Amino acid sequence: xxxxxxxxxxxxxxxxxxxxxxxxxxxxxxxxxxxxxxxxxxxxxxxxxxxxxxxxxxxxxxxxxxxxxxxxxxxxxxxxxxxxxxxxxxxxxxxxxxxxxxxxxxxxxxxxxxxxxxxxxxxxxxxxxxxxxxxxxxxxxxxxxxxxxxxxxxxxxxxxxxxxxxxxxxxxxxxxxxxxxxxxxxxxxxxxxxxxxxxxxxxxxxxxxxxxxxxxxxxxxxxxxxxxxxxxxxxxxxxxxxxxxxxxxxxxxxxxxxxxxxxxxxxxxxxxxxxxxxxxxxxxxxxxxxxxxxxxxxxxxxxxxxxxxxxxxxxxxxxxxxxxxxxxxxxxxxxxxxxxxxxxxxxxxxxxxxxxxxxxxxxxxxxxxxxxxxxxxxxxxxxxxxxxxxxxxxxxxxxxxxxxxxxxxxxxxxxxxxxxxxxxxxxxxxxxxxxxxxxxxxxxxxxxxxxxxxxxxxxxxxxxxxxxxxxxxxxxxxxxxxxxxxxxxxxxxxxxxxxxxxxxxxxxxxxxxxxxxxxxxxxxxxxxxxxxxxxxxxxxxxxxxxxxxxxxxxxxxxxxxxxxxxxxxxxxxxxx
Amino acid sequence: xxxxxxxxxxxxxxxxxxxxxxxxxxxxxxxxxxxxxxxxxxxxxxxxxxxxxxxxxxxxxxxxxxxxxxxxxxxxxxxxxxxxxxxxxxxxxxxxxxxxxxxxxxxxxxxxxxxxxxxxxxxxxxxxxxxxxxxxxxxxxxxxxxxxxxxxxxxxxxxx
Numbered sequence: 001x002x003x004x005x006x007x008x009x010x011x012x013x014x015x016x017x018x019x020x021x022x023x024x025x026x027x028x029x030x031x032x033x034x035x036x037x038x039x040x041x042x043x044x045x046x047x048x049x050x051x052x053x054x055x056x057x058x059x060x061x062x063x064x065x066x067x068x069x070x071x072x073x074x075x076x077x078x079x080x081x082x083x084x085x086x087x088x089x090x091x092x093x094x095x096x097x098x099x100x101x102x103x104x105x106x107x108x109x110x111x112x113x114x115x116x117x118x119x120x121x122x123x124x125x126x127x128x129x130x131x132x133x134x135x136x137x138x139x140x141x142x143x144x145x146x147x148x149x150x151x152x153x154x155x156x157x158x159x160x161x162x163x164x165x166x167x168x169x170x171x172x173x174x175x176x177x178x179x180x181x182x183x184x185x186x187x188x189x190x191x192x193x194x195x196x197x198x199x200x201x202x203x204x205x206x207x208x209x210x211x212x213x214x215x216x217x218x219x220x221x222x223x224x225x226x227x228x229x230x231x232x233x234x235x236x237x238x239x240x241x242x243x244x245x246x247x248x249x250x251x252x253x254x255x256x257x258x259x260x261x262x263x264x265x266x267x268x269x270x271x272x273x274x275x276x277x278x279x280x281x282x283x284x285x286x287x288x289x290x291x292x293x294x295x296x297x298x299x300x301x302x303x304x305x306x307x308x309x310x311x312x313x314x315x316x317x318x319x320x321x322x323x324x325x326x327x328x329x330x331x332x333x334x335x336x337x338x339x340x341x342x343x344x345x346x347x348x349x350x351x352x353x354x355x356x357x358x359x360x361x362x363x364x365x366x367x368x369x370x371x372x373x374x375x376x377x378x379x380x381x382x383x384x385x386x387x388x389x390x391x392x393x394x395x396x397x398x399x400x401x402x403x404x405x406x407x408x409x410x411x412x413x414x415x416x417x418x419x420x421x422x423x424x425x426x427x428x429x430x431x432x433x434x435x436x437x438x439x440x441x442x443x444x445x446x447x448x449x450x451x452x453x454x455x456x457x458x459x460x461x462x463x464x465x466x467x468x469x470x471x472x473x474x475x476x477x478x479x480x481x482x483x484x485x486x487x488x489x490x491x492x493x494x495x496x497x498x499x500x501x502x503x504x505x506x507x508x509x510x511x512x513x514x515x516x517x518x519x520x521x522x523x524x525x526x527x528x529x530x531x532x533x534x535x536x537x538x539x540x541x542x543x544x545x546x547x548x549x550x551x552x553x554x555x556x557x558x559x560x561x562x563x564x565x566x567x568x569x570x571x572x573x574x575x576x
Numbered sequence: 577x578x579x580x581x582x583x584x585x586x587x588x589x590x591x592x593x594x595x596x597x598x599x600x601x602x603x604x605x606x607x608x609x610x611x612x613x614x615x616x617x618x619x620x621x622x623x624x625x626x627x628x629x630x631x632x633x634x635x636x637x638x639x640x641x642x643x644x645x646x647x648x649x650x651x652x653x654x655x656x657x658x659x660x661x662x663x664x665x666x667x668x669x670x671x672x673x674x675x676x677x678x679x680x681x682x683x684x685x686x687x688x689x690x691x692x693x694x695x696x697x698x699x700x701x702x703x704x705x706x707x708x709x710x711x712x713x714x715x716x717x718x719x720x721x722x723x724x725x726x727x728x729x730x731x732x733x734x735x736x
Contacts, residue, residue: 171629176638187623187630188616188645195630 201513
């Protein structure tokens with residue numbers, strides 16, 4: 001290679017003859033991706049530890065040595081090729097061997113279009129598998145309300161194992177046995193419902209095959225929609241509108257609020273509502289509760305309660321902190337309760353009301369089924385489907401989302417402030433509560449709040465605000481592993497906070513387990529930006545200034561406020 | 577969920593290993609010595625005390641063949657079927673044991689929990705082939721006849 005000496009200390013490597021500057025990348029896969037070459041991977045996720053098991057990202061050096069790009073350090077002067085005769089043969093062979101042990105029912109598989117195994121087989125031109133599938137068929141685990149696990153479709157990449165332990169600190173799934181008998185499973189091969197699984201669905205989001213999929217409930221929604229004796233109403237969470245478009249070839253993070261409501265109307269929902277409205281109510285209730293705790297002297301910190309995976313996490317790992325969780329229902333449950341209350345009026349008694357929630361979240365499916373949310377024998381929310389499932393329904397109905405004329409949600413539950421929309425991102429609930437507690441309502445103070453430290457992707461964020469003459473210490477954690485770290489430090493007495501927001505998924509609800517699989521780079525960042533943009537153009541910024549919220553409160557009987565908007569999770573039996 | 581202090585004998589084992597996560601294999605070996613197998617509820621307890629996930633402990637316990645999640649009999653008979661023992665006719669010994677105890681390649685332990693028969697790949701004493709061990713006591717140069725006598729002797733010993 002023609003090497004002209006460089007005078008500075010920059011380091012370079014050669015990729016397929018192209019000179020590329022090294023910028024502190026931890027592996028050559030990242031350097032290769034900078035050049036626009038997308039090497040196939042199954043077991044590599046930049047936010048997780050490197051595993052190096054799938055061997056799809058193999059590259060060849062000048063000596064003809066083949067190595068996995070994901071687990072090789074870049075070195076100055078290194079020269080590698082990404083496509084050689086040997087590599088193409090290796091990759092196809094690896095894929096063929098993975099496929100040999102894999103079920104081939106692609107057309108009816110839930111993962112289907114999102115399956116990386118399927119798309120790589122097509123991309124690498126694997127058209128024929130010379131071996132029979134001798135793998136023992138194992139029972140499919142349908143026990144979880146949110147996730148279906150089919151071990152026969154697992155390719156042992158371990159992505160779910162790592163996301164569950166590294167990001168979520170749960171470790172529900174791990175490898176068991178050895179050699180040809182190895183499998184990914186729960187402790188003692190228990191059913192998911194018998195484990196402490198919080199249903200966050202991050203394992204589903206990283207699984208490259210159909211081994212882990214969302215439990216689809218679209219049929220129940222169709223049944224309700226097509227039943228003339230049912231009034232079917234729905235609510236859509238803030239994070240859905242920044243991701244739904246991705247399933248219809250729109251750019252990552254594109255805000256499709258109006259088109260999504262139009263699609264819901266086309267699907268036949270009688271009334272379409274916006275969960276951001278009840279998020280506003282959550283802000284009001286949570287701020288009131290916080291002020292009350294300041295008067296009563298605690299208990300502190302007060303934790304947010306919107307994320308059902310987080311609530312389940314506290315129940316199983318830190319039951320002593322259950323009293324610290326806000327008693328506010330999640331916005332989804334609040335809207336379920338107040339809308340059911342609304343349709344309980346005599347003039348609406350001609351039909352049964354079915355409430356469908358459209359959420360970015362798999363854990364919400366578990367939440368709607370909790371016994372605490374049944375009132376007078378009826379559930380606050382009857383069915384919960386994810387953004388992905390909504391996209392499937394829209395596709396099944398033949399609706400072309402990208403060409404719909406935008407529509408608005410219905411009243412009385414259709415008007416939200418920017419604060420309500422912020423619930424979709426990490427730090428959003430904290431920001432909304434700060435806005436509510438802050439006495440100064442100017443655009444300067446809004447900007448100051450946005451820079452106070454609650455925004456961004458850092459795992460644990462901190463902010464300090466003043467309420468009256470008291471300094472309030474706020475923390476924001478996303479990813480349950482971060483939340484666990486925070487709690488451990490708190491319990492050891494190293495740190496103190498008054499208010500802590502926790503969302504189980506990294507990035508918040510915009511990256512929930514029920515969102516479309518993020519196939520493009522920076523999807524997470526674009527969805528977050530889009531939520532802030534939606535807040536930016538919202539005429540109302542403060543939850544308590546939402547006139548619809550005000551009128552709902554004035555129409556609500558005082559004795560109803562508590563049971564409609566609050567919940568007490570029972571304490572588990574004493575552990576010690 | 578297992579309560580703290582539920583297994584005092586396991587607490588001693590954990591203490592001996594300073595409750596280190598990295599000592600998990602040694603801890604499981606000691607637990608197996610204590611119970612002759614790894615009872616699932618004890619694994620759950622160990623996981624909790626070490627702040628490891630249950631699935632991680634299960635992963636370690638299932639990785640090594642020497643760990644057993646099934647209860648074992650009072651007498652654990654390991655028949656060596658390494659190359660040296662195999663060519664010196666270890667299989668007839670194994671068959672004799674299985675026949676007399678009513679066991680098979682699927683069923684390793686007698687219903688009265690007295691005997692467990694397993695094969696191992698090599699005990700490292702090829703000069704004594706064919707060899708078997710009973711609770712770590714080595715019996716060299718075995719034959720089916722000697723095996724019958726050994727079983728008789730063990731049964732008598734058990735009845736005393």
